[in-house]
Amino acid sequence: MSVPLPAGRRPPRSLYLHIPFCHRRCFYCDFPVVPLGDQADGSRSQSIADYLHWLLRDLAAAPAGPPLSTVYIGGGTPSMLSPDQLAQLLAAVRSHWGLAPGAELTLEMDPASFDRQRLEAVLALGINRVSLGGQSFDNGVLEQLGRRHRANQLREACSWLRQAQQQALLQSWSLDLIVNLPQQSFEAWDWELSQALAQAPPHLSIYDLIVEPGTVFAWRQGRGELPLPDDDQAADRLQHTHQRLQAAGYGHYEVSSWALPGQASRHNRVYWSGASWWALGLGATSGVGTERLARPRTRDAYSEWVQAHAGRQGDGPAAGWPPVEDLLLVGLRRREGVDLAWLQQTGLWGLERAWLERVLAGWIERGVVELSAQRLRLVAPEGFSLSNAVLSDLLAALERTEPLAPTGARLG
Numbered sequence: 001m002s003v004p005l006p007a008g009r010r011p012p013r014s015l016y017l018h019i020p021f022c023h024r025r026c027f028y029c030d031f032p033v034v035p036l037g038d039q040a041d042g043s044r045s046q047s048i049a050d051y052l053h054w055l056l057r058d059l060a061a062a063p064a065g066p067p068l069s070t071v072y073i074g075g076g077t078p079s080m081l082s083p084d085q086l087a088q089l090l091a092a093v094r095s096h097w098g099l100a101p102g103a104e105l106t107l108e109m110d111p112a113s114f115d116r117q118r119l120e121a122v123l124a125l126g127i128n129r130v131s132l133g134g135q136s137f138d139n140g141v142l143e144q145l146g147r148r149h150r151a152n153q154l155r156e157a158c159s160w161l162r163q164a165q166q167q168a169l170l171q172s173w174s175l176d177l178i179v180n181l182p183q184q185s186f187e188a189w190d191w192e193l194s195q196a197l198a199q200a201p202p203h204l205s206i207y208d209l210i211v212e213p214g215t216v217f218a219w220r221q222g223r224g225e226l227p228l229p230d231d232d233q234a235a236d237r238l239q240h241t242h243q244r245l246q247a248a249g250y251g252h253y254e255v256s257s258w259a260l261p262g263q264a265s266r267h268n269r270v271y272w273s274g275a276s277w278w279a280l281g282l283g284a285t286s287g288v289g290t291e292r293l294a295r296p297r298t299r300d301a302y303s304e305w306v307q308a309h310a311g312r313q314g315d316g317p318a319a320g321w322p323p324v325e326d327l328l329l330v331g332l333r334r335r336e337g338v339d340l341a342w343l344q345q346t347g348l349w350g351l352e353r354a355w356l357e358r359v360l361a362g363w364i365e366r367g368v369v370e371l372s373a374q375r376l377r378l379v380a381p382e383g384f385s386l387s388n389a390v391l392s393d394l395l396a397a398l399e400r401t402e403p404l405a406p407t408g409a410r411l412g
């Protein structure tokens, strides 16, 4: 069923492009990626050329809309594309939607997939924000994660990005790290934080390890060979991270995201605010209006899908959580939480504030959740470090409560 955009909602001004290629699949990762081997490079790979053909067809058939304010090229390892291939993609985006003045253009980069020259070529195309998949500064840990890069490459990549920002060639950059890894002690994590702070990234994304089914990590866990920190230790590290980064001037604006003033990711805030976005490419999920549409996760299925369905961005089968759960889950990841009046306006929320008060009473009493007349939010740092537990309580309660929407407009 198609649900109209609630009054005041705008058509998408953000675009996600998925580039599903990596050199290797890291041992913890279940993203829709195709490993091409350590030597692969965009300009020499037929697989990448074939994929770009389908991605450009997907893009050409997408609905028209206003100029974009944010574009995020993610993956996978999009820095495996040659500058010419990236230029072709960006030219297609510019001619299809156009770019608003000051648009944020982010590229995910993996430290072992570029050098300084490649970085400069990419920035010359208009990319103005880079997200760097660092994960760890310890070679033993990088090996344990199945990463291709080593710590010296990571430090070098950080220094190129820092210099590019100082020279105003780059507006901002972000460093990804993973916390609560197997055998990682509190001291080892604190050392990782010191290493990261020494690189002075304007933005840090720190992900709590998730052991995803089907990964090497899940297999090791099944054999009892993945000694992870327990829940208390994991929560301690997240709280310590909050305190250290806050003392260093970073704002904790989302569960996994910290930024120096003015350096928060504009693109990610679109997902968390409930605004719409286009998404193109294998495995990518668009969110137009209140609907989600996931594209297939394999190359063959994706090329068939493009031939049959190109142009669809919304009004397809809803993927993942139905929207009201989605809006709560993503909204609660932000420091400001969810605006309850806005949730009512979407027409998908038929529950009372008193219901939230009852369901979350224990968390509210502990000071982990704050519920005011206008807002529901997690209180950092404890709320953010316990976000999974709070959200699963909320989801379980929603599961037991039917119907959600007074209008019967619930999707599923």
Ligand SMILES: C[S@@+](CC[C@H](N)C(=O)[O-])C[C@H]1O[C@@H](n2cnc3c(N)ncnc32)[C@H](O)[C@@H]1O
Pocket (backbone or CB within 6 Å): 028, 029, 030, 031, 074, 075, 076, 077, 108, 109, 110, 111, 132, 133, 134, 135, 176, 177, 178, 207, 208, 209, 210, 211, 212
């Ligand atoms: C889609 S990846 C793209 C980054 C790029 N491919 C790289 O790894 O260099 C974005 C980030 O998600 C995080 N990530 C991926 N799988 C994860 C997992 N199972 N648990 C926690 N973090 C994960 C990693 O920090 C990674 O940098």
Ligand code: SF4
Pocket (backbone or CB within 6 Å): 021, 022, 023, 024, 025, 026, 029, 030, 031, 033, 075, 076, 077, 110, 133
């Ligand atoms: S973490 Fe990044 S580099 Fe590793 S497999 Fe996933 S997407 Fe590829």
